[in-house]
Amino acid sequence: MKDLFWGMAGADWALLGGGIAAILGGIGSAIGITAASSAIAGIVSEDGEKFGKLLPLAAMPGTQGIYGFIAAVLVLIFFNLLSGEINIPAAIGFKIFLACMPVSFLCLVSAIYQGLTAAAAAGIVARRSEDSGKALIFPALVETYAVLALIVTILMLTVLQTALTKM
Amino acid sequence: MRVPLFKTVYDAVYYGFAVGKVRVLETRIFGGGTYERLVDAPTFAEQKRILSDTVYGRYLENAENADDVEVGLETALDDFYRFLAEANLPEPVVRFFRVRYDYANLRAVLKARALGAPIEGMIVGLGIVPVTAFEGPVERLPEYLAQVAASLLDEDGRIAEVDAIDAAVEQAAFADLVETARSSKSRALKDLARLMVDVANARAAIRARRKNRPASDLAEGLLKGGTLRIREVEKIYTLPFAEFVDALAAMPTLRGVDADALADPSALDVVLDNMISHFLRQARAVQFGPEPVIAYVMAREAEVTAVRTLLIGRLAGLDRDALRSRLRELYV
Numbered sequence: 197m198k199d200l201f202w203g204m205a206g207a208d209w210a211l212l213g214g215g216i217a218a219i220l221g222g223i224g225s226a227i228g229i230t231a232a233s234s235a236i237a238g239i240v241s242e243d244g245e246k247f248g249k250l251l252p253l254a255a256m257p258g259t260q261g262i263y264g265f266i267a268a269v270l271v272l273i274f275f276n277l278l279s280g281e282i283n284i285p286a287a288i289g290f291k292i293f294l295a296c297m298p299v300s301f302l303c304l305v306s307a308i309y310q311g312l313t314a315a316a317a318a319g320i321v322a323r324r325s326e327d328s329g330k331a332l333i334f335p336a337l338v339e340t341y342a343v344l345a346l347i348v349t350i351l352m353l354t355v356l357q358t359a360l361t362k363m
Numbered sequence: 364m365r366v367p368l369f370k371t372v373y374d375a376v377y378y379g380f381a382v383g384k385v386r387v388l389e390t391r392i393f394g395g396g397t398y399e400r401l402v403d404a405p406t407f408a409e410q411k412r413i414l415s416d417t418v419y420g421r422y423l424e425n426a427e428n429a430d431d432v433e434v435g436l437e438t439a440l441d442d443f444y445r446f447l448a449e450a451n452l453p454e455p456v457v458r459f460f461r462v463r464y465d466y467a468n469l470r471a472v473l474k475a476r477a478l479g480a481p482i483e484g485m486i487v488g489l490g491i492v493p494v495t496a497f498e499g500p501v502e503r504l505p506e507y508l509a510q511v512a513a514s515l516l517d518e519d520g521r522i523a524e525v526d527a528i529d530a531a532v533e534q535a536a537f538a539d540l541v542e543t544a545r546s547s548k549s550r551a552l553k554d555l556a557r558l559m560v561d562v563a564n565a566r567a568a569i570r571a572r573r574k575n576r577p578a579s580d581l582a583e584g585l586l587k588g589g590t591l592r593i594r595e596v597e598k599i600y601t602l603p604f605a606e607f608v609d610a611l612a613a614m615p616t617l618r619g620v621d622a623d624a625l626a627d628p629s630a631l632d633v634v635l636d637n638m639i640s641h642f643l644r645q646a647r648a649v650q651f652g653p654e655p656v657i658a659y660v661m662a663r664e665a666e667v668t669a670v671r672t673l674l675i676g677r678l679a680g681l682d683r684d685a686l687r688s689r690l691r692e693l694y695v
Binding site (some may be wrong): 231234239315 | 368383384390
């Protein structure tokens with residue numbers, strides 16, 4: 197009899213979790229970068245010399261997409277999904293799916309808010325170029341929570357990998 | 364269901380480019396120091412030299428007299444309004460700023476017609492309707508202007524009451540502004556339109572009360588679309604002047620405004636204009652949306668008014684004290 201949890205096999209749950217992490221992180225980053233870049237493009241159109249100081253602000257929301265990607269790759273590596281020899285019990289698969297949720301949703305939301313914060317912080321650079329360092333701090337604070345979510349997801353995946361090895 | 368984050372993201376993306384530009388451009392708005400230098404400049408040539416390094420330099424480099432200054436500053440203002448359209452702001456927002464000049468032109472045309480005077484030099488090219496349209500019959504103007512003109516013309520096509528022109532045009536202009544703001548779906552613009560109506564009504568009510576004009580005249584003159592309740596103003600209108608002003612200042616719309624300043628004829632305009640300045644300061648602080656762009660353009664309007672006052676005042680031979688007294692808190 198096939199091992200299923202809510203109608204899906206363990207590998208299906210694991211792939212769904214990793215996929216959602218990559219998708220939501222990517223969506224959040226795309227929106228965040230667009231929001232920040234719109235304001236930054238307006239500033240650069242009037243003062244091209246500020247481009248270098250503003251670029252990090254536009255790039256910052258991109259990290260959440262990377263975190264989602266890291267989570268997805270870890271799922272593939274930790275549970276040997278790349279080898280094709282898939283042997284994940286459905287219950288463990290569902291737990292892998294749950295383990296991916298912190299990074300998925302935190303990255304989606306924090307990337308959008310980080311983009312908004314970066315757009316607002318760009319206004320500081322528009323007024324005073326020398327304050328570009330201070331302007332970076334505000335969106336960096338938002339980043340903290342995406343990093344914490346990634347750490348939580350990695351720890352949970354590590355625990356599940358250990359549990360799977362012992363089975 | 365309206366999710367605030369969605370609206371914020373929409374505003375950040377839709378208006379982001381314009382707001383980014385404004386964040387740089389607003390650093391170039393004149394501060395008190397520039398006005399002081401313009402006041403202290405001993406000659407018009409020195410004022411032009413001070414302005415040569417600013418956005419007004421290219422508009423005024425060949426200006427020699429008051430007419431040149433008017434033309435140069437009108438062109439500068441036209442470019443600021445053009446920025447509204449380039450900034451991807453909705454069409455009603457652009458109309459909000461430009462349509463006022465159509466009504467000002469209409470007023471000039473109607474008065475010139477009533478008095479049999481030429482209209483040369485009285486029409487400004489900042490409105491929506493081309494200047495040439497005002498040179499023809501008023502009946503051929505766009506409907507929103509032709510209707511106002513028709514309400515003032517008698518059966519022979521003459522203007523029956525010259526004194527009624529200002530009131531009729533002002534009523535129509537403010538009604539149009541309120542409606543345009545409503546159609547823009549911009550909360551900031553709607554608030555601004557309401558505030559402009561309130562300021563106009565407060566000014567009209569105080570002036571009418573000071574002159575002891577009958578309450579029936581006041582009711583006809585007050586504009587609709589503001590937050591100042593016309594019936595409540597009518598109720599307090601019979602109070603002695605000082606008590607009337609105190610009661611008006613206690614109304615929610617004017618809360619925070621100094622009643623003594625409202626009662627002082629020399630301070631009335633300043634204190635009411637400061638209400639709009641205060642609104643614009645708040646609008647500038649908004650991070651995402653049309654508010655910073657609207658505040659920027661209005662700040663430029665105020666700046667053009669101040670620069671015009673200083674340049675033409677100096678050309679007319681006014682001294683420093685006279686120029687300084689004519690400067691208000693025009694910039695935000």
